Amino acid sequence: MFRLFRKTERALSGRPDVPLYDLHNHLLAGIDDGAGDSAESGAILTGLAGLGFRGICATPHWNHPRFPEPSVEDTARQLQDLTAIADGLSTGLRNGGEIMMRDNWVESLRDGRLPTIGGVALVEFPFRESTVIEGFEHLVFDFQTRGITLLIAHPERHPDFQRRPGLLERFRARGALLQLDLFSLCGRDGGAAKRLGWHMVRTGLADVAATDIHRADSLPLVEQALNALAARSEKQFVRLLSTNPGHIFCGHPERLIA
Numbered sequence: 001m002f003r004l005f006r007k008t009e010r011a012l013s014g015r016p017d018v019p020l021y022d023l024h025n026h027l028l029a030g031i032d033d034g035a036g037d038s039a040e041s042g043a044i045l046t047g048l049a050g051l052g053f054r055g056i057c058a059t060p061h062w063n064h065p066r067f068p069e070p071s072v073e074d075t076a077r078q079l080q081d082l083t084a085i086a087d088g089l090s091t092g093l094r095n096g097g098e099i100m101m102r103d104n105w106v107e108s109l110r111d112g113r114l115p116t117i118g119g120v121a122l123v124e125f126p127f128r129e130s131t132v133i134e135g136f137e138h139l140v141f142d143f144q145t146r147g148i149t150l151l152i153a154h155p156e157r158h159p160d161f162q163r164r165p166g167l168l169e170r171f172r173a174r175g176a177l178l179q180l181d182l183f184s185l186c187g188r189d190g191g192a193a194k195r196l197g198w199h200m201v202r203t204g205l206a207d208v209a210a211t212d213i214h215r216a217d218s219l220p221l222v223e224q225a226l227n228a229l230a231a232r233s234e235k236q237f238v239r240l241l242s243t244n245p246g247h248i249f250c251g252h253p254e255r256l257i258a
């Protein structure tokens with residue numbers, strides 16, 4: 001009965017009725033600037049499941065100057081508690097991380113000291129001008145040969161990519177994947193991020209869309225972005241939120257659709 005209700009609700013929303021996967025969010029509590037406590041974690045999880053998400057990978061910040069590294073014990077305990085809720089919502093949970101590319105991140109990732117999602121590393125450039133390094137594509141290729149694919153988090157929000165969108169094609173040609181924040185499509189992060197975000201949708205440059213949700217009160221904006229994307233392109237909605245993130249979530253990044 002519950003399943004039927006959810007299907008009908010989504011059919012009425014006009015969004016394709018496919019399982020959605022979120023590979024970037026700050027669902028875990030008290031680790032970074034994400035959920036404040038376990039009640040908020042539960043609210044985010046329940047809200048995302050209600051919007052159709054059937055697979056969620058928690059990605060707290062790693063190698064970030066403002067936050068300590070997540071502890072293994074705390075992460076495991078939170079995931080165990082949240083899995084009990086997720087099971088009742090027919091939603092799968094995994095653990096990952098959002099790695100800031102600073103200091104010794106290359107060596108740490110090569111040595112397996114930073115988390116990946118089945119060999120896909122979600123990486124972000126520091127949010128300052130001139131932090132996207134020349135020759136980054138060589139690093140992308142080097143990691144590829146070691147079995148690690150770099151998934152660049154929200155490039156549309158970064159000033160370097162906004163100024164030089166051609167870099168996106170260059171990095172992608174060498175094997176990088178590009179993750180778009182849903183919030184960018186609603187203009188939450190400014191006009192330049194919104195323009196580049198929609199450009200990535202239109203041209204097919206984006207490989208994955210994700211919520212990057214930090215707080216439960218952002219759930220209505222997630223829904224707004226889902227509706228906007230579905231209204232613009234059903235094909236990209238399915239590719240960016242179901243097919244491609246689903247393959248990564250299930251450990252098959254080689255099956256991504258370009």
Ligand SMILES: [Fe+2]
Nearest residue numbers: 024025098212
């Ligand atoms: Fe994030």
